Amino acid sequence: DAGITQSPRHKVTETGTPVTLRCHQTENHRYMYWYRQDPGHGLRLIHYSYGVKDTDKGEVSDGYSVSRSKTEDFLLTLESATSSQTSVYFCAISEPDRGGIYGYTFGSGTRLTVV
């Protein structure tokens, strides 16, 4: 989607290795999010950020850490990848409009396979 890019798009990694996924935005939106999507579970929030260096946990944060040192970048790190973290990861951004409504814009996703 325009204004938000995820890298890499695909990655295969071995169990126990660290992995970092990157989300980059050019919209200057305050909020950024990491979701994972698995069959039968839909989209689940991992972590989110409400500003530079301001982050919080979501529904499924165990095994993940995040960092946001710049407005435009939100990094998701799997400290020691496990097979249960094989998933499609989506980044999203949002900014409230004048009415306080948040329209999310999602990236194209990163397909991560842990073998």
Place this chain on the structure above:
Amino acid sequence: DAKTTQPPSMDCAEGRAANLPCNHSTISGNEYVYWYRQIHSQGPQYIIHGLKNNETNEMASLIITEDRKSSTLILPHATLRDTAVYYCIVNNAGNMLTFGGGTRLMVKP
């Protein structure tokens, strides 16, 4: 945080209106109804949102019942490209949306 109920799947003929229902009987007064859709393998896409009044944009119409306990997303002339999973979300903390299972809409020729 499962605040909405949607049918798991629906079919619609191409060119006809697709009416996707959503039940949100526990909605509170300051909670908005959002609709997103996810076309296969892509990230979800915002469609429309509303609080009380019916809303329309270039993509769809949103009809919210007077008691706000349910709503219907209407795609007036469904095309094959509208085949997707449609998510109805109720939230008053707009900075964090929770996605449920959604409705898988299949538009057939």
